[in-house]
Amino acid sequence: MKKTNFTKSNTKKSDCSKTHSNSTRKKLDALEKKKIIASLTLMDDLFMQVVLEEQACTEYILQTILDKSSLKLMEQRLQKRLPNLHGRALVLDCLCTDEKGLLYNIEVQNSSAGAIPKRARYHAALMDTHTLKKGEKFSKLPESYVIFITDKDVLGEGEQLYQIERVIRKSGNLFKDGSHILYFNTSRQDDNALGKLARDFKEANPKEIQSDVLSHRVSSLKEGKLDREGEKKMNVLLEKYRKKAVEEGMERGENRLALLIGRLLEAGRMDDLKRVSYDEAYREKLLKEFGL
Known part of the structure; x- marks a missing residue:
């Protein structure tokens, strides 16, 4: 009988220990999540993807970088997969189209290796390949913009915004093929609209983000003011x-x-x-x- 009581006592202690362990694990998980969420900025590509699900944020970023306050988007797709004929696929962070049919690809790149010029060329080429339909004339190709938002000055010339165009070398005139590549260097934060956006990209505290639309979106994500679908996406993000x-x-x-x-x-x-x-x-x- 005593032996049985001893076993029951041990079982209770074991159950209490497991309960305490699970409770501690949950607290650690909650603290870990809170810590990760607090540190996230728009330069974190995974977080940026969730932020850009609100199309107004994408519009604001494009309006600022391109200095086009009237720019309005018709459609956007996040993590769009574009394969080539040889099976090599490219996943675009954000691919969108405006009211005039112009194409935009936004890429957040924290490493210099991820933003080399030939990668920008490849992005533009695949966008063209997947835009023109069978039988359509080449003149139907829309203007396209590949925009790399970089953590550092990848091209090394100290510019805040690099605008790359093809030119006719002898005359210096634009080739006008409708392909545009831009590098937004967020390490340079001048006292202008681009500098303000660069600071917002690197700010973890939503209250310090100067753009109202970005501040509101980041605040909603970080403070849990989300519907069930939004909560699910944030949990997936944290697990990643x-x-x-x-x-x-x-x-x-x-x-x-x-x-x-x-x-x-x-x-x-x-x-x-x-x-x-x-x-x-x-x-x-x-x-x-x-x-x-």
Whole structure:
């Protein structure tokens, strides 16, 4: 009988422990989500995709970058997949069309590698390929704008906005093929409309965002003023960020381990090399020893 009571007591303690553990995990999850949400800016491409679901935000960004206050969008598609004839696909962050039929592709790029000139050329080419229908004349191709919003000055000439056009070299006249490429350098924040937009792109606090339409949208997303569908999308977004953080952490860990193995091989420390494969505490000790 005593044995049974002892077992029941242990079971209760175990259940309480699990409940406490689950409660703690939920609190940590909530804190983790809150921390991620608080840090998000428009330069985070995943967050930007959710922000741009409100078309007025896309319109405002295009109006400011292109200095066209009258620009109105007819349609926009986020994460639009464009394949080429060889099976290589390109996923566009935001592809939209205005009232005049002009095409716009907005891309947020935090790395210089993601915004090289040949990528801009490829974006423009695929947009053209998927726009002209069978039998249509080339004259029907709409004007198109590929806009890279970059964290740093990718092209390195100190400009706030780079506007790239094809020109006839000898005369300097525009080739007028209707293809336009722009690089918006958010690292340069002049005292003008573009500078204001650049600051808004890097501001995490919605109350500090100067644009009313962007501030309202970011505030709604960060403060949970969403319908059920919006809440679902934010949860999906947060899960993507969590996975991304885990993958980056694993990648950094693998790089550190690879460097440690190289150092141990160079030093001829074969016994240590064997031990780090199974002894985690010893592995951390050696990582600190080698300053990794």
